[in-house]
Amino acid sequence: MFDGNPIKLGAVTQRRAALLGLALAAGLALTGGARAQSEILNVSYDPTRELYRDINAAFSEEWKAKTGETITVRAAHGGSGAQARTVIDGIPADVVTLGIPSDIDAIVKLSKKISPDWRSKLPNDGLPYTSTVVFLVRKGNPKGVKDWADLAKPDVKVITPNPKTSAGGRWNFLAAWGYAYEKDGKDKEKANAFVGQLYKNVPVLDTGARGSTVTFAQRGLGDVLPTWENEAFLVLEEFGKDKFDIVVPPTSIYAEPPVALVDANVDKKGTRKQAEAYLQFLYSDKAQAIFAKHHYRPIKREAAKAEDLALLPEIKLFKIEDIQGSWDEIQKANFDNGGLFDQLSKAGR
Amino acid sequence: MSEALAQGPIKLPGDEALRPPASVVTERPVVRWLLITIALTFLGLFLLLPLFTVFAQALAKGWAAYFAAFAEPDALAAIRLTLTAAAIAVPFNLVFGVAAAWAIAKFEFRGKNLLVTLIDLPFSVSPVVSGLIYVLVFGSRGLFGPYLIEHDIQIIFALPGIVLATIFVTFPFVARQLIPLMQEQGTTEEEAALTLGASGWHAFRTVTLPNIRWGLLYSVLLCNARAMGEFGAVSVVSGHIRGLTNTLPLHVEILYNEYNFVASFAVASLLAGLALVTLAIKSVLEWRYADDIAAGARRH
Amino acid sequence: MGTAVKPRRPFRQRSVIPGFGLTLGYTLTCLGLIVLLPLATLVVKASGIGLSGIWEVATDPRVFSALRISFGVSLLAALTASVFGGVVAWVLTRYDFPGRKLADAVVDLPFALPTAVAGIALASLYAPNGLVGEQLAKIGIEVAYTPVGIFIAMVFIGLPFAVRTVQPLIAEIDKEVEEASAILGASRVATLTKVVLPPLIPAVLTGFALAFARGVGEYGSIIFIAGNLPYVSEIAPLLIVIKLSEFDYAGASAIAVIMLAISFATLLAINLIQAWSRRRFGYV
Numbered sequence: 001m002f003d004g005n006p007i008k009l010g011a012v013t014q015r016r017a018a019l020l021g022l023a024l025a026a027g028l029a030l031t032g033g034a035r036a037q038s039e040i041l042n043v044s045y046d047p048t049r050e051l052y053r054d055i056n057a058a059f060s061e062e063w064k065a066k067t068g069e070t071i072t073v074r075a076a077h078g079g080s081g082a083q084a085r086t087v088i089d090g091i092p093a094d095v096v097t098l099g100i101p102s103d104i105d106a107i108v109k110l111s112k113k114i115s116p117d118w119r120s121k122l123p124n125d126g127l128p129y130t131s132t133v134v135f136l137v138r139k140g141n142p143k144g145v146k147d148w149a150d151l152a153k154p155d156v157k158v159i160t161p162n163p164k165t166s167a168g169g170r171w172n173f174l175a176a177w178g179y180a181y182e183k184d185g186k187d188k189e190k191a192n193a194f195v196g197q198l199y200k201n202v203p204v205l206d207t208g209a210r211g212s213t214v215t216f217a218q219r220g221l222g223d224v225l226p227t228w229e230n231e232a233f234l235v236l237e238e239f240g241k242d243k244f245d246i247v248v249p250p251t252s253i254y255a256e257p258p259v260a261l262v263d264a265n266v267d268k269k270g271t272r273k274q275a276e277a278y279l280q281f282l283y284s285d286k287a288q289a290i291f292a293k294h295h296y297r298p299i300k301r302e303a304a305k306a307e308d309l310a311l312l313p314e315i316k317l318f319k320i321e322d323i324q325g326s327w328d329e330i331q332k333a334n335f336d337n338g339g340l341f342d343q344l345s346k347a348g349r
Numbered sequence: 350m351s352e353a354l355a356q357g358p359i360k361l362p363g364d365e366a367l368r369p370p371a372s373v374v375t376e377r378p379v380v381r382w383l384l385i386t387i388a389l390t391f392l393g394l395f396l397l398l399p400l401f402t403v404f405a406q407a408l409a410k411g412w413a414a415y416f417a418a419f420a421e422p423d424a425l426a427a428i429r430l431t432l433t434a435a436a437i438a439v440p441f442n443l444v445f446g447v448a449a450a451w452a453i454a455k456f457e458f459r460g461k462n463l464l465v466t467l468i469d470l471p472f473s474v475s476p477v478v479s480g481l482i483y484v485l486v487f488g489s490r491g492l493f494g495p496y497l498i499e500h501d502i503q504i505i506f507a508l509p510g511i512v513l514a515t516i517f518v519t520f521p522f523v524a525r526q527l528i529p530l531m532q533e534q535g536t537t538e539e540e541a542a543l544t545l546g547a548s549g550w551h552a553f554r555t556v557t558l559p560n561i562r563w564g565l566l567y568s569v570l571l572c573n574a575r576a577m578g579e580f581g582a583v584s585v586v587s588g589h590i591r592g593l594t595n596t597l598p599l600h601v602e603i604l605y606n607e608y609n610f611v612a613s614f615a616v617a618s619l620l621a622g623l624a625l626v627t628l629a630i631k632s633v634l635e636w637r638y639a640d641d642i643a644a645g646a647r648r649h
Numbered sequence: 650m651g652t653a654v655k656p657r658r659p660f661r662q663r664s665v666i667p668g669f670g671l672t673l674g675y676t677l678t679c680l681g682l683i684v685l686l687p688l689a690t691l692v693v694k695a696s697g698i699g700l701s702g703i704w705e706v707a708t709d710p711r712v713f714s715a716l717r718i719s720f721g722v723s724l725l726a727a728l729t730a731s732v733f734g735g736v737v738a739w740v741l742t743r744y745d746f747p748g749r750k751l752a753d754a755v756v757d758l759p760f761a762l763p764t765a766v767a768g769i770a771l772a773s774l775y776a777p778n779g780l781v782g783e784q785l786a787k788i789g790i791e792v793a794y795t796p797v798g799i800f801i802a803m804v805f806i807g808l809p810f811a812v813r814t815v816q817p818l819i820a821e822i823d824k825e826v827e828e829a830s831a832i833l834g835a836s837r838v839a840t841l842t843k844v845v846l847p848p849l850i851p852a853v854l855t856g857f858a859l860a861f862a863r864g865v866g867e868y869g870s871i872i873f874i875a876g877n878l879p880y881v882s883e884i885a886p887l888l889i890v891i892k893l894s895e896f897d898y899a900g901a902s903a904i905a906v907i908m909l910a911i912s913f914a915t916l917l918a919i920n921l922i923q924a925w926s927r928r929r930f931g932y933v
Contacts, residue, residue: 041590049607076590077603081894088896090489090498091506091588110896111489162877165894204794204876205883207891210606218610219776221794238608268501337897345879346710376837381744388740389752391733394781395805396758399770402780406773445679452672458661464676466916470684473912475866476764477886478905481893482687485694485902492690516683539666549667571760578763580869581886585893598765598869605769605873617766624761631761632754 039072040274043087045080045099045167045257046208047231051294052097058290059281063274071274079208080167081106087113087262094266094275097259097282099167099209101126102331104260113264126258128282129296132317133168133175133255135247136216136225136232143223147249148179151224152197159222160202161212163334163341167257168209170335172226174320175253177334181323182251196344217244228255230295233311254317403621406614418604418612419619426592427600427616433508434596435576438515442572446523447565451553453524454531455539465528471520479517480585483510506588511596514582519572526568527561530642534560563638567631574627578620688909695902706903711879712888716907719885722796723864726803727811731857733804734811735849741812742819756813759806764869771802772873794876799884802870807860814856818849851926855919862915865908 044052056073063071076083076091080099087093088111096114098104104126108114119125137145143156151158161169173195180194181187204221206212209231216225217239224247225232232246259279266272281287285303292304297312324330334340375381408415418424449468453461471479486492487504497504504510538560542552558565580598587594595603597620604613634642661669695703706712741753759767775782775792782793792798822845830840868886876882885908892901 043588046606074590074593076588076594078589079894081896082890085893085896086506086588088489089484089491089505090487090494090503091590092503106896113489162891165891203878205878207872207877207887207894208606214606214608215794218608219772219793220778221776235608268498335895337895337900342711375743384736385740385744385746387733388737389748392737392752392755395801395808396755398781399767399774399805400758400762402770402774403766406770445676448672449676449679451668452676455666456661456664456669456673458669458673464680466920467680467684468676469916470688473862473866473916474688475868475886475889475905475908475912477868477889478691478866478908481889481901481905482691484893485690485898486687490898513683517687520684536664536666543665543667553668574761578761578766580763580765584869585890598763601763601765601769613769617763617769620763620766624758624763624766627761628754628757631757632750636750 038069038271038274039074040094040271040278041074041076041092042095042097042278043076043083043091043093044097045083046077046210047168047228047234048097048257049075049077050234051230051290051296054290054294055282055287058286059278062281062286063277069274073278079161079165081165082207087111092265092269093262094269094271095259095261095279097257099257100170101256101258102170102327102335103167104258105327105331107262111264113262114260115263118260119258121261122259122279123283124299125256126260127256127299128259128287129257129291129298131229131255131257131296132252132315133171133226133249134229134232134252134315135249136227136235137223137245137247139243139245141245141247145224145247148176148198148251149183151176151201151226152194154201156201156224157203157222158198158201159204159206159212159216159225160227161209162205162207165207166209166212168212168228168231169205171228171253171255173334173341174324174330175226175255177340178253178318178320178323179249179251182318192340192344195340196348199341199344200348229297229312233295248313248315251316251318254319400621400625403614403617406610407618409614410611414611415615415618418609418615421612423592423595424600424612424616427595427597428619430508430511430593430595431577431597434511434515435573437512438519438576439569439573441516442519442523443565443569445520446525446527446568449524450527450531450561451557453528454534455536468524469521471517472525474517476518476579476581477585479582480514483513483517483586487513505586506590506594508594510586511583511594514586515576515579518579518582519576522572522575523565523568526564526571526642530561530564531557560641563634563641567634567638567642570627570631570634574624577623691902691905691909694898695906698899698903702899703903703906706900707907711883712885712900712904714880715883715885715888716904718796718799718881718883719865719908720911722799722884723803723807723861723867726800726864727807727857727861729800730804730807730811730860731853734808734856734860735815735853737808738812738815738819742816757809760809764806764867765873767805768802768870768873771798771805771870775801775874793874794878794882796875796882798874798876799871799882802874803860803864803867806867806870807864810859810863811853811856814859815849815852818852822848848930851922851930854922858915858919858922862912865912865915 042052042056052075056075059073060071063069076086080103084096084098084103084106087096087107096104096107104114104118108116108118115121135145137143143150145151145156150156160172163169163173176198177191177195181191184190184194204212204215206215209228212225213227213231213235216222217235235244236246259282261275261279266275285300288298288300288303289305291298292308295308295311298304301309320330321327324333332339376384453465483505484491487497487510488494489498504513538556539552542556543549547555578598583596584599587596587599589595589599589603597616601613601617601620604616698706707716737756741749741756772793773779775785775798777783777786777791777793779793785792790797792801826844827840830844831837835843866886868884871884872887875884877887885904889901889904892904
């Protein structure tokens with residue numbers, strides 16, 4: 001009964017062993033290949049995928065021309081908070097380019113992998129570009145959304161990401177709060193109430209800015225999407241200008257997506273030179289022009305093309321630090337456990 | 350018991366005359382067709398429609414756009430990573446499953462039920478928790494964090510972490526299938542072989558393995574499908590580095606979040622195709638070797 | 650672990666079959682390193698905030714509501730999957746019709762289909778502008794981004810458990826018992842409810858418990874279709890991910906431990922059902 005089997009099975013076992021060997025070899029090749037090359041990792045937030053694809057290519061080209069070394073810049077994208085968490089947990093990031101300063105502060109505090117004075121190590125407090133929040137509405141603006149006040153109207157549905165996990169979500173939250181604070185005679189209670197009212201209009205709270213955009217643009221939910229300026233333009237490009245309009249509110253927030261070197265990682269990997277050069281490159285004319293092309297606001301306007309700058313409208317921008325103080329305080333008061341957002345969602349249910 | 354399974358629906362061949370009219374052991378035709386309609390509608394609506402959607406969306410912009418999704422280096426890297434992770438995780442669980450089944454099915458010892466329950470545990474752990482536990486063990490601030498940093502070993506956010514998470518979520522698959530199967534087959538055949546002078550390993554290869562091979566293949570198939578498709582656990586430990594630590598399911602999510610819906614569904618269709626192939630082979634195995642895999646199939 | 654128990658009786662019964670030490674040792678090593686050690690780390694991490702800390706996390710309104718949604722919706726979904734799964738199992742085993750084998754194979758689709766794929770497929774189907782969502786929207790039912798979406802995803806992944814645990818038992822029902830019942834004058838309905846169904850109950854319960862346990866922990870397919878709104882459609886696994894993004898490791902671990910404890914209880918329930926069934930009906 002078992003006569004034929006041993007031979008067959010032997011063959012199967014051999015094949016399996018061969019497969020296993022192949023798999024191990026593939027595994028080694030995968031990790032080994034990654035080591036052999038000069039490579040740095042940029043851990044970034046959600047909407048910068050297209051931006052850093054261009055930036056990284058431009059940097060590799062320049063680095064090659066300057067030093068002769070081939071460099072690959074890898075990128076990882078996700079919600080800003082989630083990305084900071086991976087750095088804290090040990091992702092070998094050389095540089096972080098996150099959506100909001102408090103996420104870099106969190107890495108400093110929880111892992112000490114970034115120097116506490118990161119703001120002073122690069123020009124403009126580590127901000128190679130800035131941005132702001134504008135509104136994306138459906139074509140023809142059927143709900144007549146013009147300013148932040150319209151977002152709190154009872155018949156308007158607002159799509160915005162979860163401020164607990166998304167930097168974009170936090171800027172939206174702070175922008176709405178700052179608007180109400182300035183308008184209503186600098187009354188914090190009134191500003192809190194306004195934001196609470198606005199978040200009652202939110203039917204879906206995605207974890208990242210990208211999730212919210214997909215919900216609004218692809219799934220057709222909601223009337224208005226307050227979002228990064230660059231993200232709003234990207235939607236027009238990706239989904240067609242005939243479907244959506246951008247509404248620019250008279251005032252909005254000065255959004256600060258900072259960059260920093262992850263000191264502990266570059267020293268261990270021996271990539272400090274490349275990583276520092278990469279961050280410096282972000283301040284170069286070439287990179288500044290790319291920021292403008294992707295609808296971010298470059299800090300060197302003279303480096304950008306006029307046609308790109310023309311698309312970025314004049315808005316009265318306010319800095320949230322001017323109202324609420326340091327980023328530690330902002331984060332604690334609004335987004336930490338038991339902060340304003342938690343109080344509002346508890347009250348709003 | 351298992352013969353009944355092999356035959357599928359019980360027909361009464363030839364001897365209808367001896368039995369009461371069929372109507373007493375089945376429902377009236379109206380009821381029957383109503384039930385069949387309910388069942389098929391339910392299956393169609395809940396299972397087939399989503400499957401259909403994947404392929405429809407993938408081909409929404411034609412074949413050229415469909416194939417373009419696979420020409421991307423990031424997609425190829427994701428395919429390679431998924432294959433690599435499965436190629437390590439599945440054989441690992443295969444060896445573990447056979448060893449566990451051998452110990453549990455062929456011997457009587459104390460604490461056996463507890464052992465079986467513990468092997469089962471990963472089934473009922475949320476995938477997110479499966480990822481979280483490895484972060485807590487291997488993360489920079491985790492149990493072995495300082496040691497790993499000191500020795501420059503990268504576990505999470507690299508291949509080892511992805512493989513570990515994959516092994517965890519597919520841990521019970523092979524063992525769970527083989528234990529009842531080997532229990533049902535008992536130990537007499539192996540004992541005979543041993544008495545006749547075969548070595549333990551030889552007895553395993555020539556007696557046990559042929560008996561369990563179809564059940565083994567069956568479980569490896571399911572294990573592989575789950576290994577290649579795992580999302581939640583891998584998502585927590587991957588770090589989402591493009592071209593390096595993105596598996597296929599993560600790549601689906603990434604493309605989806607880049608408004609590249611056609612490419613997203615195209616990659617998804619690859620995974621759906623894998624699922625269909627798995628189901629096809631599985632069904633063939635079930636029809637042809639029902640007896641050999643039945644004991645385990647009952648538990649699933 | 651198991652070997653640490655000092656047996657008064659011999660630890661294992663004698664056998665001529667070799668390899669016990671090797672295979673059991675290997676099994677315990679793998680189990681310990683891959684499953685038990687990481688899970689123990691989780692428990693230790695969560696216990697860092699103490700039992701009162703865990704209680705505080707569990708009773709935090711947002712966490713509590715996420716747990717309630719995960720467990721509540723999963724309960725409903727497992728119930729639905731069990732009812733329809735029972736019908737499907739019955740139809741597939743008892744009746745013959747064209748396409749039966751195909752339908753039978755399709756039941757396992759959620760096993761084999763990656764959850765992320767199921768997630769984007771369900772989201773695009775049930776969105777207000779999707780194939781099904783559009784029709785449902787006309788009659789005023791919103792599915793995507795509501796708890797109904799979570800429900801649909803959980804039914805999807807729970808269905809195979811509900812069908813596959815019941816199916817073999819239906820196949821094993823002795824038709825002669827049904828005949829006897831019919832011959833003794835019972836109506837078909839009476840035969841079904843009094844003779845056929847009772848022995849199936851343990852299997853149905855097991856399938857229900859498995860579908861429930863799977864639904865509670867499900868993440869991949871749900872995040873795409875649920876609105877992820879706190880207090881409305883935010884599930885517990887997502888809250889773990891959110892807590893991680895907030896660098897709240899202890900909080901994430903606490904929720905994980907709570908879920909783990911309830912899953913444990915479910916597993917225990919399954920085992921008790923099966924033990925009871927063995928006593929009552931003589932089989933699992």
